[in-house]
Amino acid sequence: MKNGLSTKEFFVDPNIDRAESLPASAFADPEFLELELGTIFARTWLLAPQENNTEDDSANLASSLEKKGSRVPFNLLGKPFFLQRGQQGRLKCFPNVCTHAWHPLVESSSVGGSIVCPQHGRQFDNEGRFVAQAGFEKKKGFPRESDHLRNIQNDEWGQWIFVSTGEPLAPFREFIEKLQQSIPGIKLESLERQRVEGEVREVKGNWKQHAWNYMDNFHIRFVHKGPGGLADAVDLSSYRTELYKFSALQWAYARHGETGFEHRFLADRFRDPKNISKRVFALWWFIFPNITLNFYPWGLSVNVYMPIPGKPDKTLFLWYQYALDQEKFQNRNSTWLSEQVDAEDIEAISLVSTGAKSGFAPRGRFAPNEEAGPHWFHKLVYETVFNGRTKQ
């Protein structure tokens, strides 16, 4: 038992033949969301916002952190943090909460030496160490460890910054290494952020419904059916789902070779030795628990399903686009159906969300040959929330 919720009620059997889905309450109950925020979302890597999301400042986070000594505040899941580029160039992350009486330390992006708290002047260095504060000279037993700022783990990958607010399940590199190996020909720094409408949206459905839908290829032939749908644009018979420890890849060949990747961008294993003209339509990468990195010949779509504390049936949907090839980027909606597929998914998930809250939703079963991805996701949620415990 944790938080009064019974482990058994949520158990997801590792055997797909026997497994039942997480119950509907895991998608609708505020108490379960609280539990997830303290477990899954404290033990995995979360994407820091692309823009500083404090009210007075909306500069790009990564570019505001290029200079030594630069610092930027941001919020993640309702909690305040700031990133600080140290004098050696290493990025640090700290809670944006003074250790004296809890005032925010960094109110907008800045570059400088020590950090001075606006409330009573406590000073910290760029490593988060307490330096000085008038009134605290020669105080006995001071500073204590808790008077310094706590280090929050973070990592940089390409132009993205990832943060783990607690002790992560594994280093960030373990979450991303399979993805990295799949795209040897794509230079991450060459991906150019493109501002588009609807980058940040509050949408219907629990965050897990979005991740579940992403991991579910079973719906493609229905929800994205042809003519003119994704089911037509890809060769569905070539569709593959690869499940790893903390990440998963789905990919398929394009129905029409010219809409696929040139071979030089991807690892050799994506070539069909029997038919070299086949080209990959997209690599759809999922990084547990809530990040998807979708590589297309036009570029990259980074999507994040952020829970909203206190609102289990809503998700903050982040939808960032990056161009690899400008000409193809302009055709991402006509050739690669970017907006169409997004709209079809959002609509389907909103309908499912109503079902989840209806009181009529039994635990589902998984079709073994079609739903290995959804089963993997449900199992990983269960294991992370309940700390790897098996059935009790």
Ligand code: FES
């Ligand atoms: S709250 Fe920061 S110095 Fe008092």
Ligand SMILES: [Fe+2]
């Ligand atoms: Fe879909």
